[in-house]
Amino acid sequence: MNRFHVVDAFTDQPFHGNPAAVLVLDSPYDDAWAQRVAAEFNLSETAFVRPLAGADADYELRWFTPTTEVDLCGHATLAAAHVLAAGGAEGPFRFASRSGVLTVTARDGLLWLDFPANPPYAKDVPDGLVAALGGEPVWAGFSDVNDYFVVYPDEATVRALAPDLAEVARCTVRGVTVTAPADPGQPYDFVSRLFAPAIGIPEDPVTGSAHTALGPYWAQRLGRTRLDAVQCSARGGRLVVELPADAPDRVLIGGTAVTVSEGTLRY
Template sequence: MPSFRVVDAFTDRPFAGNPAAVLVLDGGYDPAWAQRVAAEFNLSETAFLRPADDPGAHYELRWFTPVTEVSLCGHATLAAAHALFEEGAKWLADPAGPIRFRTLHSGVLTVRRQDGLLWMDFPAHAPVATDVPEGLERVLGTQPVRTALGGTGDLLVEVAGESVLRGLTPDIPGLGAFAERGVIVTAAASAGAAHAFASRFFAPNAGVPEDPVTGSAHTVLAPYWAERLGRRAFEAVQCSARTGRLWLDLPTDPPGRVRIGGAAVTVTRGELLA
């Protein structure tokens, strides 16, 4: 029977950040079974790993919410790498990595250990400015400052400040009408904060009303705030009830990528009996 771990990602302490279940399998599996397992865990994501079929990667990685498979997930990638490093990745030429994951829709993703964090190398998805959709202010509960469409299938919405962001109580099912995947709501950090910006992420269409910490949303947020702030590296906070902290870096070579750093903690180990 396969073993599993539940890992809290983008945090250095248990019961914070974003939990993901991770299953490391010996071979192939039925995606319908994987979907049932993800529904059983009922976490925002469950990561499934199996040895990759090609020499350019170590593992194939797929991610499932309780209701659907997704094309990119940051926190469950971080959790998967943490689980492999924790087991002792003796098959790596360099003990710091990178671990290479083959994915179905996002190419090869790498994760490396550096400076006490795990650093993921993801494609950046610079958002395209758009007019504020009609009805969004009513559903969100505040007037948007700017909106943009991200390549992840998300609508990015900037609001007036971090205090406004933290106080939002939106019509979460209603937000599902405004994006294919989810709605990223963001604001510049309050004065004196260590982080540069904060965010929240709502994905009712994926079965995740509010995600605690969303790495993939930061592939949109990083280039958005880089343009707004004139910086290429910054710290960010996702201010859900569990809270997560991320470090972001947009390299110039190669362009079009974003490095996302974070910590992770294993909170549960067990065995799946079905």
């Protein structure tokens, strides 16, 4: 039997942010079992953590949606580090993952994810995607986190989008990130949403990995290397993004998390 924790990530309030299940396991496990567990929790991500004895990383970390394993997930990485720290483990936490070694460090009251940068670049989007999203974007492209990346002129447009998710699901990528600058006077710099119906997530509440593209894009547009971000889903989430001057190929994503439940998985 294995212990599990359900953690709301990128928030300091329960029932906000993005929930992830976290299991810290002592031994290897079967991939099919992990997928069934993720389907049982039916959260956007379930994280599986296993200690390693190697020199490069302290833990193996894998992420599963209800339907598939993914290459990178920010909120479940934050949740995993939160669970380890709450259990008395000392960071920084070095995770071996499909996206290389990812480090999480505590600083300034936040847990900071050190992720590879994935700045978006111009690329034609599929026929019908813009119409399926709605609104009138000002730019569209792609990021190597495997998302289409669509920019709108203002925050209100992003908040009001009600996309045709069946049409969005026709895109054979992870998802579609939509974004806009914050309204004047807001205490944050930009907003975003992410739709990923093709992998079983109609709308992700908060997506850390998407900010590996959002951070570089808005840093260039706004001329700053530290940005406050809001993902304006129904649950909502807050993130801080930093672009380190000494590591232009990395993005630091800061946030907090709250454990909302824990228990024993019997099978």
